[in-house]
Amino acid sequence: MTSEDPQHLVEVRRRQRSRAIIMALLLGAFVALIYGITIVRMTGK
Amino acid sequence: MAKRRIEGRCDRTYMTTVTATPAALPADWRDLLALTKPRVMSLVVFTGLCGLLVAPGQVNPIIGFTAILCIALGAGAAAALNMWYEADLDAKMKRTASRPLPAGRMDRQTALHFGVGLSFFSVLLLGLASNWFAAAILAASILFYVVIYTIWLKRRTPQNIVIGGAAGAFPPVIGWAAATGDATLLPILLFVLIFLWTPPHFWALSLFVRSDYAAAGVPMLPVVSGPKVTRQQIAIYTLPMAAAAIAPWPLGLAGAVYGVAASLLSLVFVVLAGQVLANRATEPEGMKPEKRLFGYSILYLFAVFGALVLDQWILK
Numbered sequence: 001m002t003s004e005d006p007q008h009l010v011e012v013r014r015r016q017r018s019r020a021i022i023m024a025l026l027l028g029a030f031v032a033l034i035y036g037i038t039i040v041r042m043t044g045k
Numbered sequence: 046m047a048k049r050r051i052e053g054r055c056d057r058t059y060m061t062t063v064t065a066t067p068a069a070l071p072a073d074w075r076d077l078l079a080l081t082k083p084r085v086m087s088l089v090v091f092t093g094l095c096g097l098l099v100a101p102g103q104v105n106p107i108i109g110f111t112a113i114l115c116i117a118l119g120a121g122a123a124a125a126l127n128m129w130y131e132a133d134l135d136a137k138m139k140r141t142a143s144r145p146l147p148a149g150r151m152d153r154q155t156a157l158h159f160g161v162g163l164s165f166f167s168v169l170l171l172g173l174a175s176n177w178f179a180a181a182i183l184a185a186s187i188l189f190y191v192v193i194y195t196i197w198l199k200r201r202t203p204q205n206i207v208i209g210g211a212a213g214a215f216p217p218v219i220g221w222a223a224a225t226g227d228a229t230l231l232p233i234l235l236f237v238l239i240f241l242w243t244p245p246h247f248w249a250l251s252l253f254v255r256s257d258y259a260a261a262g263v264p265m266l267p268v269v270s271g272p273k274v275t276r277q278q279i280a281i282y283t284l285p286m287a288a289a290a291i292a293p294w295p296l297g298l299a300g301a302v303y304g305v306a307a308s309l310l311s312l313v314f315v316v317l318a319g320q321v322l323a324n325r326a327t328e329p330e331g332m333k334p335e336k337r338l339f340g341y342s343i344l345y346l347f348a349v350f351g352a353l354v355l356d357q358w359i360l361k
Binding site: 011012015016018022033036037039 | 070071072073074105107108111114173174
């Protein structure tokens with residue numbers, strides 16, 4: 001498989017897309033977690 | 046200067062357009078996940094969670110969840126860095142040849158970046174969410190596993206997993222420290238328990254995959270000293286391990302529920318280690334006692350820690 005191969009490009013795009021989706025979900029979860037931690041630290045509960 | 050840079054860029058563009066070089070694919074997320082050794086992580090997470098749950102006082106669920114998440118991420122980071130460094134060894138062993146790096150599904154640099162990034166992330170998050178004492182122990186455990194065990198000891202001495210086992214013994218201490226900000230006798234005993242449990246656990250495994258380690262040139266005890274000495278060493282480590290498991294009961298750190306459970310579970314461990322000691326087989330086909338001990342050792346650790354949590358909850 002070479003970089004010119006259309007099948008290769010499809011596979012690259014597929015992997016990039018799945019990684020981007022997972023990264024977006026993880027970042028969303030991270031923001032929610034940081035929000036929760038901040039509230040807990042501020043209220044001291 | 047600027048012209049040369051532009052020419053260089055043009056040359057590179059030309060090269061990539063004209064030559065059909067085999068191009069590396071970006072790593073699949075499943076392979077990144079595999080780098081973290083999720084199965085090993087489950088035991089680490091469980092012991093860390095138990096350390097957190099048996100600690101005195103109440104931990105906010107969000108902070109508790111974050112602490113366990115950080116322990117898991119730290120363990121995953123250490124595993125990724127271990128796979129980064131040991132890609133050549135993994136390629137030589139049947140058991141590990143299908144991992145992402147030896148199988149060629151990922152380049153080493155990706156594994157290195159992933160491992161280092163995850164290490165910093167887990168330590169910083171634990172420090173910010175919980176306390177810096179717990180974060181420092183997590184950082185020490187990652188460094189211990191990667192530098193002391195993987196880079197320094199593993200290829201040099203048959204005692205590699207004895208000393209390296211300390212890295213896997215940190216999670217209950219981290220869990221406890223995340224909840225309390227300190228480390229008292231009970232988490233230290235839990236550390237000692239896992240530390241002494243690691244040699245019988247790994248040597249039982251390395252007895253029946255000895256040829257794999259020999260082929261890769263890893264000086265595991267069965268490769269260097271043979272099955273007989275390894276079986277003796279398993280028995281030698283099992284006895285203090287059982288003592289460390291039962292110790293919280295007579296010391297008043299745990300109740301009778303834990304004491305009885307730990308005693309019975311340890312007794313079975315000692316019996317199985319005795320069967321391993323009595324075995325004379327040198328080929329994997331005849332190593333049923335070793336396989337049984339290896340399987341039981343995993344159950345044992347889960348059960349002992351589970352009994353401790355149950356006992357503490359009953360006491361509370």
